[in-house]
Amino acid sequence: MSVPVGVVVAVRGADESRVVAELDAHPGIQVVRRCADLAEAVAVARAGLGTVVVLSDQPHLDADTVAGLRSAGVALVGVGSGASPRLAALGLPVVDAGLADAVLAAMPRAAPVFVAPRDTDGGAIVAVWGTGGAPGRTTVAVNMAAEAALAGHRTVLVDLDTYGAAVASALGLADEAPGIAAVARAAARGEDAAAALERHLVDVAPRLRVLTGLTRAARWPEVTAGGLARLWPALRALADIVVVDVAAPADAGDGGGFAAGPRRDAATLAALDEADAVIAVGGAEPHQLVRLVQALLDHEGPTPIVAVNRIRASVAGPRPEDAIAAALGRHAGVAEVWPLPWDPRACDTAAREGRMLAEAAPRAPLRTAIASMSAVVADAVRASRRTPAAVPD
Numbered sequence: 001m002s003v004p005v006g007v008v009v010a011v012r013g014a015d016e017s018r019v020v021a022e023l024d025a026h027p028g029i030q031v032v033r034r035c036a037d038l039a040e041a042v043a044v045a046r047a048g049l050g051t052v053v054v055l056s057d058q059p060h061l062d063a064d065t066v067a068g069l070r071s072a073g074v075a076l077v078g079v080g081s082g083a084s085p086r087l088a089a090l091g092l093p094v095v096d097a098g099l100a101d102a103v104l105a106a107m108p109r110a111a112p113v114f115v116a117p118r119d120t121d122g123g124a125i126v127a128v129w130g131t132g133g134a135p136g137r138t139t140v141a142v143n144m145a146a147e148a149a150l151a152g153h154r155t156v157l158v159d160l161d162t163y164g165a166a167v168a169s170a171l172g173l174a175d176e177a178p179g180i181a182a183v184a185r186a187a188a189r190g191e192d193a194a195a196a197l198e199r200h201l202v203d204v205a206p207r208l209r210v211l212t213g214l215t216r217a218a219r220w221p222e223v224t225a226g227g228l229a230r231l232w233p234a235l236r237a238l239a240d241i242v243v244v245d246v247a248a249p250a251d252a253g254d255g256g257g258f259a260a261g262p263r264r265d266a267a268t269l270a271a272l273d274e275a276d277a278v279i280a281v282g283g284a285e286p287h288q289l290v291r292l293v294q295a296l297l298d299h300e301g302p303t304p305i306v307a308v309n310r311i312r313a314s315v316a317g318p319r320p321e322d323a324i325a326a327a328l329g330r331h332a333g334v335a336e337v338w339p340l341p342w343d344p345r346a347c348d349t350a351a352r353e354g355r356m357l358a359e360a361a362p363r364a365p366l367r368t369a370i371a372s373m374s375a376v377v378a379d380a381v382r383a384s385r386r387t388p389a390a391v392p393d
Helices: 015-024 038-047 063-071 085-088 099-106 137-150 179-188 194-200 216-223 225-238 266-274 287-296 320-332 344-353 365-386
Strands: 005-010 029-034 050-055 075-079 125-130 155-160 202-205 208-211 241-246 277-283 305-312 337-341
Touching: 005 015, 005 038, 005 099, 015 029, 029 038, 029 099, 038 050, 038 063, 050 099, 063 075, 063 179, 063 225, 075 099, 085 202, 099 344, 125 137, 125 266, 125 365, 137 155, 137 208, 137 241, 137 277, 137 305, 137 365, 155 225, 155 266, 179 194, 179 208, 179 216, 179 225, 194 225, 225 241, 225 266, 241 266, 241 305, 241 365, 277 287, 277 365, 287 305, 287 320, 305 320, 305 365, 320 337, 337 365, 344 365
Parallel strands: 005 029, 005 050, 050 075, 125 241, 125 277, 155 208, 155 241, 277 305, 305 337
Antiparallel strands: 202 208
16 A cells, blocks of 8 residues: 655645645545644654645745745645735645645655746846955945946846945935845745835936845845845846845855754855856955955855955055966966056045946046956856857767
């Protein structure tokens, strides 16, 4: 005799009794737990007490809960009377009649963690990352986005720094806007991510829109990996270039998944994984270069584009660009370095006025250097998105 399929039921309201009765009536199915809430369903799934979890739409069901359940190795089936667009948006097969057949049909198939589609038709994502110690990541991100917009690309700048969001202040925007927290929450709940972006994006210049960061760093748990997974395709659809300013730390740690809870570096890791190009920003001071070398050695994935900021002879010798490039080549295997000159007057003017370098100091050496880097990066990532990947023999 075959072993019945163990089913965990997490259904709210009057539908729960109907669902349990239908499943129990099938000889190949056994309801092993009727859960009072989603937390219990996750715990039961992780304990290995069921093979399929039947869920209804409910307030705390989101993309992260779905990912946590699937990481426990269970298949998921959504149930509800009438249409359930949010369940479908979260990647669940949704049925009303024929539930037992749907449960049995879910068994042979793998249940992968929700992964948003990545097609080559959308815009490119550039993550601006780097070391701790304020090497100027936000300055680079803001002005790369500004230059991309000036070059004619539809551009979105996203502040995804979960430690110290600064894009809004750099551009003189009100920091009361909910920005990334509101959009990530909406996406995680299965709402229309594109509609949420349209509500919260701020137009700051022709072809340049900004999604502001966390108003308080303590709100970082609101920006989850599940929400971001559903947000990336919507961002790509809105823009030719998406520049994402992320925090310096990116330690995956030894925990993971739903049981480990949210991690503060999850947003950085998600952006680095999704990005078509990564800009690694470091300072020119000796201790900053040491941090940059370590960050580059620890980085997993495609080789970042390295930009060294605040280069000046007083800290790196009479030919600072050559000395820094040689050091990074020797210790981190970096083949090319983008030197960004020390330009305190231009940076101070832009910061004081809450404007981009192109507006506050259009002839400044730093603006020229960032514009050149932005043009090369934008052309490269746009070309890579248009070129289909080679299929191995």
